[in-house]
Amino acid sequence: MPDQKPLGLPEFRPVTVSMLGHALQKGWSDLRYAPGYAIVFSAFYVVFGWILAWITIWTGQSYWLVFAAVGFPLIGPFAAVGLYEVSHRLEMGQPLISSEIFGVIAQQRRRQLPSICVIILMVFLFWFFLAHMIFALFLGLSTMTNVSSSFEIYSTAEGMSMLGVGTLVGGVFALLIYMITVVSLPLLLDREVDFVTAMIASFQVVLKNPVPMLMWAAIIAALTFLAMLPAFLGLFIVLPLMGHATWHLYRLIAVAKTDRNQI
Numbered sequence: 001m002p003d004q005k006p007l008g009l010p011e012f013r014p015v016t017v018s019m020l021g022h023a024l025q026k027g028w029s030d031l032r033y034a035p036g037y038a039i040v041f042s043a044f045y046v047v048f049g050w051i052l053a054w055i056t057i058w059t060g061q062s063y064w065l066v067f068a069a070v071g072f073p074l075i076g077p078f079a080a081v082g083l084y085e086v087s088h089r090l091e092m093g094q095p096l097i098s099s100e101i102f103g104v105i106a107q108q109r110r111r112q113l114p115s116i117c118v119i120i121l122m123v124f125l126f127w128f129f130l131a132h133m134i135f136a137l138f139l140g141l142s143t144m145t146n147v148s149s150s151f152e153i154y155s156t157a158e159g160m161s162m163l164g165v166g167t168l169v170g171g172v173f174a175l176l177i178y179m180i181t182v183v184s185l186p187l188l189l190d191r192e193v194d195f196v197t198a199m200i201a202s203f204q205v206v207l208k209n210p211v212p213m214l215m216w217a218a219i220i221a222a223l224t225f226l227a228m229l230p231a232f233l234g235l236f237i238v239l240p241l242m243g244h245a246t247w248h249l250y251r252l253i254a255v256a257k258t259d260r261n262q263i
Contacts, residue, residue, distance in 0.1 A: 004133070005192040009201055012183075015209035019252045020216055027245025030087050031237070034096055038240030041082040043238050049232035081105055081113065083243030084189050091251065112188050112195040119199075120177060125210040127173045129164060138162035178217050179206045186250035216249065 031038050085104050089096055106112070124211035138158045188195060206213040220242050227234030 004248065005190065007192045007199065008032045009187075011192055012201075012205055012208075013253045013255055015212040015249075015253055017215065019249060020219070022221075023087045023245045023249035023252060024241070026248040027087075027241050027243075030083075030090055030244040031240045031250075033090060034086050037086045037096070037101070039236060041080075041123060041243070042236045042239045048237050049228065049235070053071070053232075056255065080185060080239075080243040081108060081189060083240055084186050084247040087244045087247040090139060091161065108189070111183070112193070112198065115201065116181065116195040117189065120196075123173060123177055126172060130169060134162060136255075138165070138249050143144070165220065174221070175217065178220070179203045182206065182213070182216070182246065183250055183253075184237065186247050187254070190254070192251070 080100065082105050085101050086096060089101070138161050180199040180202050183205045184195070184198035186196045187193060187201065193201075223238045223242065224235070227238035
């Protein structure tokens with residue numbers, strides 16, 4: 001019989017910069033303790049990256065590779081849920097039994113997590129649509145050949161403008177997804193709460209703690225970008241590290257209402 005999840009939202013402590021370092025340390029510890037799960041959950045993300053790259057090369061439309069790279073981090077939360085469960089079990093001193101971990105993940109389809117994942121996917125697809133419009137606006141009349149022979153077009157005034165606008169708009173989308181998921185995804189795994197309430201709570205945590213939470217976003221963005229450079233292989237380390245660390249950051253700031261006097 002599955003464990004009964006606590007109901008409703010917890011209270012949230014103010015986020016401090018020191019919490020970020022502590023969360024990273026605990027995330028690294030979890031990664032080292034359970035590297036097998038890190039590889040399994042990261043593999044889905046890495047393979048998806050390869051598929052995106054293959055599509056852009058096969059179609060000969062290099063601009064899609066640029067926009068895919070900007071929008072790629074939007075789907076990161078899909079791979080994080082399994083990592084949250086591993087960290088949760090390590091935190092509780094429970095054994096890492098594969099059938100139980102994957103069983104917990106499978107149970108999420110009957111809870112609120114699929115709804116928020118649909119929203120993430122819709123945002124990602126809308127970003128691709130908007131990216132196509134940005135390309136058409138700046139480079140629609142330019143001749144594009146293939147990936148190996150068309151990168152020079154990005155050095156033109158129109159190409160630089162497209163990259164600037166595309167990066168800015170993509171950054172806004174990524175920031176929005178970050179704000180509604182950084183707390184809500186671990187929250188939905190941890191407690192019984194509807195996904196709209198969870199997203200609002202996550203958004204409010206970022207608004208109330210802008211400096212440390214934006215620092216956390218910058219850490220995620222920088223590490224993810226660097227991890228994507230060597231054929232996405234760096235994600236085998238960065239994705240589980242940040243997945244485990246995000247769980248621990250949530251646990252550091254989320255406080256059961258019965259423990260409010262300990263804040």
